[in-house]
Amino acid sequence: MPSMTLFYSPTSPFVRKVMVLLHETEQLAKVALQEVQLSPISPNPAVNAANPAGKIPALRLADGSLLFDSRVILEYLDQQHDGQPLLATSGSARWNGLTLCALADALLDAAVLIRYESFLRPADKRWDSWLAGQQDKIERALAYFEQVASASLSEHFDLAAISLACALGYVDLRQPELAWRQRYPQLAAWYAAVSQRPSLLATAPPQ
Ligand code: GSF
Numbered sequence: 001m002p003s004m005t006l007f008y009s010p011t012s013p014f015v016r017k018v019m020v021l022l023h024e025t026e027q028l029a030k031v032a033l034q035e036v037q038l039s040p041i042s043p044n045p046a047v048n049a050a051n052p053a054g055k056i057p058a059l060r061l062a063d064g065s066l067l068f069d070s071r072v073i074l075e076y077l078d079q080q081h082d083g084q085p086l087l088a089t090s091g092s093a094r095w096n097g098l099t100l101c102a103l104a105d106a107l108l109d110a111a112v113l114i115r116y117e118s119f120l121r122p123a124d125k126r127w128d129s130w131l132a133g134q135q136d137k138i139e140r141a142l143a144y145f146e147q148v149a150s151a152s153l154s155e156h157f158d159l160a161a162i163s164l165a166c167a168l169g170y171v172d173l174r175q176p177e178l179a180w181r182q183r184y185p186q187l188a189a190w191y192a193a194v195s196q197r198p199s200l201l202a203t204a205p206p207q
Pocket residue numbers: 011012013014015038039040041053054055056057069070071105112
């Protein structure tokens with residue numbers, strides 16, 4: 001019987017991070033999924049009641065309390081299993097891991113904002129310079145991950161790796177024309193390898 005409830009959508013890359021962690025740490029049975037639909041222009045009342053920011057994921061715990069956003073939920077769930085922690089609990093490994101998580105989320109934020117700007121916003125109100133600024137953030141983040149790919153990403157499929165894999169999956173879904181693999185071959189090799197993990201295969205977004 002699940003003790004927690006996750007506000008969920010199969011297409012949300014931020015929710016996917018949580019689902020991948022649940023797979024990796026064998027905690028799926030603890031969490032019931034409450035599927036919701038939302039966007040910044042069609043908010044969801046149940047989500048707004050759970051998270052004032054009106055965003056998913058949000059996680060309701062057994063005692064009724066609520067956690068958000070995805071990074072907080074990942075850290076919480078990482079402390080609820082007996083396996084090897086997916087984020088170091090102290091020292092420079094922890095700060096480095098959290099920094100890589102933050103950059104992966106920044107990459108994903110930029111990709112989601114581009115999606116909203118180019119899909120939701122009326123065509124006559126779109127702002128090319130703003131879109132270009134978001135695209136530059138994606139490019140700089142990819143270049144950074146290319147540099148650290150072999151040193152920081154290879155050893156362990158940790159919270160940073162989960163966050164980055166979900167961000168790259170979303171970029172592939174929404175910007176297939178970006179062809180980032182040609183420019184970032186080490187990152188591409190890393191992603192090709194981790195993409196075969198059951199946790200990522202099971203949570204791939206519907207096309
Ligand atoms: C971002 C969540 C988010 O943007 C986190 O949880 O890490 N910093 C937050 N979620 C999107 C759905 S998605 O693109 O995964 C969302 O809920 N958007 C609705 C809105 O009103 O922005």
